Amino acid sequence: MASRGSFRTFGHLGLRARIAATFALGAVVVSLVLITTLLVLVRRNLLNERERQLTDRAEVNVGLVADKVGREGVDAQTVFGSLATIGRPSVLIRDKGSATYVPISLDTRYGAASVPDALVEQVLEERDTALMRYRSNGETLVVVGVPLPEEDGAYFEVNQLRDIERSIDGLRIPVALAATLATVSGAVFGWTASRRVLKPLGEMANVATDISEGRFDARLPYSEWADDPDLAPLVSSFNNMVGALQDRIDRDARFASDVSHELRSPLTTFNASIEVLRNARDEMPERAQLALDLLSSDMARFTQLVEDLLEISRFDAGAVRLEIDPVPLVETIRMVVRALSATPIPVEADSTLEQAIVYCDKRRVVRIIANYVDNARKYADGATRILVERAPADPGDDDSAEPTPDSARIIVEDEGPGVPELEQDRIFDRFNRGTLGGSRGSDLGVGLGLALAAEHARLQGGRVWVEPRTDGVTGARFILELPLIDPPPGQEPDAEDHPTPLDEVVTATGQHDVIQVDRPAHEARADSSDSGDADSAGADTAEGGARAGSGGSGDRAGSP
């Protein structure tokens, strides 16, 4: 699970980013439409107003000018000076007969060329005031034409609208700023608004993670959302679902526990009674002895079956607790083998693992090894060798995969018929004895052992599999791979005494070994299950100077 543990607010555009982007997009579109409409309307209004003014003015000016035009002795400047103008229009008077223009304004930039022919035609033909607006050389000109009644000519004013253009232009920067601001605030608004929407989702994800990790009392805080008519039902139905789930799991676990008790009591009586009978076996007739042997061997099988069933029902009920402790791996394996097998089985360990303390659930590891050794005895005349090897870390295929730690492999080898390739996965299924199952005598397991081994291994991050022997001999290699993990969080003990290079260790296999200093740091870590003790390292001052640099974390120099 890649996103386990934390709700993803950012990913390849997470939901929240998408909401914010949508808000921003909405804001920019709305602001652009509003602003554009506004600008167009303002411009049009300004222009219309101006055109109306210009037209009125032109008509007034014509009245003033008409009688002076063409008269001798009246110079253009005088005429122009008498006109009321807005801005500085260029005035032209067109004489119809000669079709020439008489400029009477001072700004000569707008000569006859500035008056469109279409306008001239319209004014002269229709003898009516007309107006035309057009753009030329980047500026907008408004030309007003008024026919001169007596002269049969026309009067034109060429006006620039630079002031209006400037006002409109001047609006562009504030408008652009406003649009940007709208976009940004849209995004911000979307981001914040979505937080409230998504918060319950994020918390839900966290709670779901908690639940999947076995903390069934995890709930969403309903009171926080109680006032929200949209979210309250979601939160409460989520909590109800978790509650129902918890009830159900509790019920299952209770059932498993009750069944466990109910089955264990009679089995205890059976086992004790059979023991009493076996103590008196010699006094029994031969037939009764035979019956007793059958009874006691099947009782052992039945007891094992019940234990396995109870174990597996605990797995199914999710009522499983790992007990991760520091375990001297090789020593433990040697003890298991010695206890289980009448004939000694050599245990060959990698030198770096010989003394290794491995953090694992000892009971489960022992069950797996015991099961392997037991299987070898049943199907392959006993295990021939047990190897403990170090498997290199798997670097992981892609970046997302967490690097796996080094692992230890415990390999139980036999010289039996081996396991057919087709069966190699299936024998780890429940109640599957493999094709070998039926063909061997009566002393068979029921087929839960390997399934349990797989569960036990998986639970602590390890795995199990079987492969054929690679050295040419027929036979099988049953393998348990355990990650060489650091002590689980919270189990890092208070600072205690470090192993010293010269510490002699008394192990249960009777050896008095001397610790090797070069053990990898994570193997030299502390005694975890003792974490309830408030020990402190200081007690051992005598050897303080000779402490091994085992690099263990949590190394608090203690007080005396």
Next chain:
Amino acid sequence: MSPVGTRILSVEDDERIRTAVKLALEDEGWQVDEATNGEDAINAFGRAPTDVVLIDIMLPGIDGFEVCRQIRRQSDVPIIMVTARADTHDVVAGLEAGADDYLTKPFAPKELSARIRALLRRARSTEPGVSRLRFGELEIVPDEGLVTSNGEQAHLTKTEFRLLVELASSPGRVFSREALLERVWGHGYFGDGRLVDVHVRRLRTKVEVDPAHPRHVVTVRGLGYKLQP
């Protein structure tokens, strides 16, 4: 084989189990007294000298933990808890209540008698001739079962005493929990390290001046325990 006249008090409410276990233990040559509930058990314990007590945790009325605590208050007799649940909680609670060992039902009677025998063993004398071991303020007299700290006698249970003597047999040497399980409790490969941890904790409260900062019974990280001279 076993000490003559060894008396075991078996506290179990299930009559069939009680009877079968009694028969099996009698086959080992031990004398078995029975109690069906907590009150009976405490009364029976007061009446006759008892060498080992076997207590089922699930008892009607006063439960096994309480019986264990009450017996422990008046005696250092070895106590074995019997539980139907391998629940870790039960196990630790039983040990905290003062039990020396525990068994999970259904147990093999051979396993039970092996445990009883281990608990009945006397603490081993370290070396013949050495009758007194002294580590600072801590003094151990193995043959007399006596431990004093600063001259005051510490009241250890038999198992705590054996654990201490075992550690004291090689001062400064680290004992793995597995080794201690085998030597003190007679457990096989399946021993439960918590047994050692709980006993070490109890031992410290009795022999250490400051149990939170033990000077003598010291944890060696990842390896086990040792007795620091």
